[in-house]
Amino acid sequence: MRDIQTTLLGNATADPIERKQADGSPSASVRIAVTGSYFNSATGDFADRKTEFITVFARRNLARNLLASVRRGQPLVVSGRLSTSEWTGEDETLRHSLNIQAEAIGHDLTYGTATFSKPLRDKDTPDIDPQTATVIPRRPADEDEETDTADEEAGESSYAPAF
Known part of the structure; x- marks a missing residue:
């Protein structure tokens, strides 16, 4: 049909x-x-x-x-x-x-302009502690302990969304 x-x-x-x-x-x-x-x-x-x-x-x-x-x-x-x-x-x-x-x-862009933005995926959205409103760090399952501590020492976060 x-x-x-x-x-x-x-x-x-x-x-x-x-x-x-x-x-x-x-x-x-x-x-x-x-x-x-x-x-x-x-x-x-x-x-x-x-x-x-x-x-x-x-x-x-x-x-x-x-x-x-x-x-x-x-x-x-x-x-x-x-x-x-x-x-x-x-x-x-x-x-x-x-x-x-x-x-x-x-x-319809004939009548105006628009700005496109992709929404964050669920896995890119941080978990928030409801009592303190702080971000709860997630530990990716496929990364080992050394990579996490090396990134933290370098001042980089491995939890930022990648677009």
Whole structure:
């Protein structure tokens, strides 16, 4: 079976919402507004089409990064799998929504600039003592005692993240 893959350009209508999957993995959603335009030959000018609202769903690392990076009103480029949902509202009316399961999300640089930064991996994040708020040193499993003491004597820390 084939999926409908698409790319959308729109603006975030609100800050992303954090969700959890049944297995505990992180997910997030954000609604985007997409307003197309067309050339109206009768007026000789461009006119806006109807605004469409699409719910974007993201999982795992994409969800974490979406929550940390996107805010209301920001222009986005979203690529992923298009789908629809149907449900009955409280007023017994049949409702529909357009959704996209995102594979990639980014800011649309046509309207501004962005700075990219990679989040630290769990193994690069130090352990913090909750009572003293000090860093608890980790001893890497594959390094021997001599390497650790030689680095400490030289004033270097072997616990700094490598990018």
